[in-house]
Amino acid sequence: xxxxxxxxxxxxxxxxxxxxxxxxxxxxxxxxxxxxxxxxxxxxxxxxxxxxxxxxxxxxxxxxxxxxxxxxxxxxxxxxxxxxxxxxxxxxxxxxxxxxxxxxxxxxxxxxxxxxxxxxxxxxxxxxxxxxxxxxxxxxxxxxxxxxxxxxxxxxxxxxxxxxxxxxxxxxxxxxxxxxxxxxxxxxxxxxxxxxxxxxxxxxxxxxxxxxxxxxxxxxxxxxxxxxxxxxxxxxxxxxxxxxxxxxxxxxxxxxxxxxxxxxxxxxxxxxxxxxxxxxxxxxxxxxxxxxxxxxxxxxxxxxxxxxxxxxxxx
Numbered sequence: 001x002x003x004x005x006x007x008x009x010x011x012x013x014x015x016x017x018x019x020x021x022x023x024x025x026x027x028x029x030x031x032x033x034x035x036x037x038x039x040x041x042x043x044x045x046x047x048x049x050x051x052x053x054x055x056x057x058x059x060x061x062x063x064x065x066x067x068x069x070x071x072x073x074x075x076x077x078x079x080x081x082x083x084x085x086x087x088x089x090x091x092x093x094x095x096x097x098x099x100x101x102x103x104x105x106x107x108x109x110x111x112x113x114x115x116x117x118x119x120x121x122x123x124x125x126x127x128x129x130x131x132x133x134x135x136x137x138x139x140x141x142x143x144x145x146x147x148x149x150x151x152x153x154x155x156x157x158x159x160x161x162x163x164x165x166x167x168x169x170x171x172x173x174x175x176x177x178x179x180x181x182x183x184x185x186x187x188x189x190x191x192x193x194x195x196x197x198x199x200x201x202x203x204x205x206x207x208x209x210x211x212x213x214x215x216x217x218x219x220x221x222x223x224x225x226x227x228x229x230x231x232x233x234x235x236x237x238x239x240x241x242x243x244x245x246x247x248x249x250x251x252x253x254x255x256x257x258x259x260x261x262x263x264x265x266x267x268x269x270x271x272x273x274x275x276x277x278x279x280x281x282x283x284x285x286x287x288x289x290x291x292x293x294x295x296x297x298x299x300x301x302x303x304x305x306x307x308x309x310x311x312x313x314x315x
Contacts, residue, residue: 003030003063003174003225004070004098004151007159007167007232007241012076013069020233026069027229031222033062038215044208049200053117060110064103071099078243078251088244090155098147105143112136120200130202134192137207141181148175158241166228173221177214184210 003026014022036059043052074095078084085092115133119126152171156164188207232240243251 003027003066003102003222004074004095007154007156007163008074008077008095008243011073013073023073023229023233024226026066026073027222027226029062030066031219031226033059033066034215034219034222036062038212038219041208041212041215044203045205045212049203050117050120053113053120056113057110057117060106060113064106064110067099067103067106071096071103074099079255081251081254084243084251087250090153091243093150094154098151101143101147101150105140105147107140108136108143109140112140116200116202134189134202138182138185138189141178141185144178145175145182148178151175154241155244156241157244163232163240166224166231169224170221170228173217173224177217177221180210180214180217184208184214 013019013026036055040052040055040059043049043055078091085096112133115129115136119130119133148171152175154167154171156167159167184207187210188202188204191204191206192202
């Protein structure tokens with residue numbers, strides 16, 4: 001359930017002119033998803049379980065979109081060159097693995113809640129499907145916790161203390177929130193193994209309470225993520241982390257290898273625009289040349305010929 005919070009320079013949330021706006025939208029959507037998540041658990045506790053399940057599904061769907069957007073943003077930052085993942089371990093274990101792991105965990109939770117929702121709507125329960133739903137409720141938070149641990153293993157070499165504090169203020173609530181979700185799912189599985197429940201009774205009060213507190217922690221992390229994004233975009237001269245293990249140099253070399261083609265294309269465009277600008281001048285010059293012979297024939301002035309006059313005088 002954790003949105004990737006990275007202090008890398010190599011991230012691209014959209015076109016360069018609108019990249020900052022898309023990063024704000026990304027952070028805002030995650031914050032909105034945590035509010036829906038908390039509202040879903042509040043509805044569960046207040047006995048509006050079907051409405052709560054709908055809110056939980058909407059929140060999980062938004063979180064999947066946010067994590068996929070994070071993945072694409074970081075892959076776009078390295079021009080989708082997957083070979084660079086082998087040079088920088090953090091690039092593979094954090095920027096790539098974290099959004100993938102959390103997306104898969106969120107999808108598993110979404111499927112589990114969908115199973116329970118369909119069983120409640122039909123009015124009867126399939127023991128096999130209900131058992132799978134309870135197991136998926138454990139697998140999803142387990143992947144969230146794994147991704148949270150990966151997300152906390154970021155190395156700082158260039159970033160100052162301010163950036164590190166902002167990063168940890170996001171990572172710690174996400175880590176604790178994922179842990180609470182996992183504990184609530186395990187307690188729910190333990191209770192269901194003792195008693196035979198069906199339908200919405202498969203969701204115990206422990207699962208609801210731990211889920212509510214976990215959602216509040218995710219809300220705090222999401223709020224700090226919005227603050228972090230604002231600070232990182234407003235602070236000038238902020239030093240962020242670069243790629244390591246030679247991946248940064250390799251990316252620059254591959255980008256410079258494409259520069260001659262770009263320069264040639266720009267030169268052609270300038271020549272074409274220059275030729276278009278010179279066309280009026282050429283037309284004007286041709287018109288002047290056509291008028292020049294007419295002026296010479298109509299002129300009555302005789303040009304002096306000193307050399308010819310000397311020869312005539314000697315004769």
